[in-house]
Amino acid sequence: MSHRFNSWTLVFFLVLVLGTGWLWASQVPANALPQARPAEPAVGHPAPPLVLPTLDGSTFDLERLRGTPVVLNFWATWCGPCQRELPALQAAAERYEGLVVFAGVDQGEEPEVVRPYVEQMGLTFVIPMDRDHEAAHRYNVMGLPTTFFIDQYGVIRHIWTGEMNSIILAEAVAQILP
Structure with missing residues (x-):
């Protein structure tokens, strides 16, 4: 049983390490995310130059x-x-x-x-x-x-x-x- 426990422990840690590596590698830099543009000009805000x-x-x-x-x-x-x-x-x-x-x-x-x-x-x-x-x-x-x-x-x-x-x-x- 201890041999089986060690195999599952090894599989668990292997999945944990690979999953963490995959998450880290697939991160999108913050500056690459689309930014919400404010709906300007808006009520209460200055009118843009014209x-x-x-x-x-x-x-x-x-x-x-x-x-x-x-x-x-x-x-x-x-x-x-x-x-x-x-x-x-x-x-x-x-x-x-x-x-x-x-x-x-x-x-x-x-x-x-x-x-x-x-x-x-x-x-x-x-x-x-x-x-x-x-x-x-x-x-x-x-x-x-x-x-x-x-x-x-x-x-x-x-x-x-x-x-x-x-x-x-x-x-x-x-x-x-x-």
């Missing part, structure tokens, strides 16, 4: 607007929900003129396409042109329209993805008014 050419040839610089609340709407002329919400955005831009800056960041289109559309819709707020989608990527825009409501300190207070009506828009703007 500098884009505008449809009228000037430059839109979000940092220069510090001290003024901003409604930053990502849209495109081909987007049905964007088309339906633009009148509400225009009305709000007129209502809050001098208190809130409204900016409609066009996604990936040529000025020759956007300009006639903006004129036809009667849009008077600034239209930054994100032709390479870099701003949309930086803002983690997953669908159009997406709107960021940024307070006077440059902090995002509300994010809305999808079409807004005038009531939703007014409630969100109220969150960023000083």
